[in-house]
Amino acid sequence: xxxxxxTLLSGSMGGVMVVHGMEDCLLLSIGRFLPVPIPLMYxxxxxxxxxxLGGILCWxxxxxx
Numbered sequence: 001x002x003x004x005x006x007t008l009l010s011g012s013m014g015g016v017m018v019v020h021g022m023e024d025c026l027l028l029s030i031g032r033f034l035p036v037p038i039p040l041m042y043x044x045x046x047x048x049x050x051x052x053l054g055g056i057l058c059w060x061x062x063x064x065x
Contacts, residue, residue, distance in 0.1 A: 019052050 007013060027045050030036070036044075 015056055016053075019049065019056065022052065023049050 023045055026048060027041060030044065031041060
C-alpha cells in the first residue's frame with residue numbers, strides 16, 4: 001500500500017496529471033472554435049498526449065525513468 005501511495009504522490013504522476021490537464025484545456029479550446037466529431041477529437045487528444053509525454057520523457061535524464 002505504501003508503494004501505491006508513493007506512486008500516486010510521485011513527481012512522475014504529477015507530470016502526467018499536468019500533461020492531461022493541458023490536453024483537456026487544449027481539446028476544449030479546439031472544440032469551441034472548430035467543432036469536430038468526437039472520434040476525431042479523441043484521436044487529436046491521443047496525438048497531443050503522445051507528443052507531449054514523448055517530449056517529457058526525452059527531456060528526463062536516462063536513469064530516472
